[in-house]
């Protein structure tokens with residue numbers, strides 16, 4: 001089975017794809033739409049013409065699955081819509097028995113992908129931990145596992161996102 005590498009906009013803006021010429025790549029059209037600079041667009045066009053990069057759209061059902069996973073990890077608040085589409089495409093491929101690795105430098109993308117059970121790769125280095133978030137009040141220290149809470153129920157201060165627990169990624 002071939003390994004497919006799902007790349008986000010941050011990775012497509014670097015020369016990571018050129019440094020790893022043997023990797024088959026895939027991404028979504030919403031990720032491609034985020035790329036505005038000419039050299040990166042040319043690099044993407046060349047990857048497509050070499051059949052190294054496939055651009056696919058994703059079914060809504062997988063978007064919903066990623067949204068619910070990201071709600072559990074607390075990453076939903078910081079994931080962009082293209083990020084969610086990319087993760088959904090990864091899940092779609094994974095569920096049809098394609099081995100996928102999500103390539104990103106974005107901690108929220110990597111954390112959610114890992115939580116779902118996907119392989120992850122951070123070109124900027126190794127991600128040592130995955131994170132579940134809680135909200136903590138910077139004024140009184142009250143914390144909430146419900147990441148939809150905006151203001152502290154004790155004192156009304158705006159809650160801040162903090163890592164709740166760290167588990168080592170094997």
Ligand SMILES: [Zn+2]
Nearest residue numbers: 137140152155
């Ligand atoms: Zn408080």
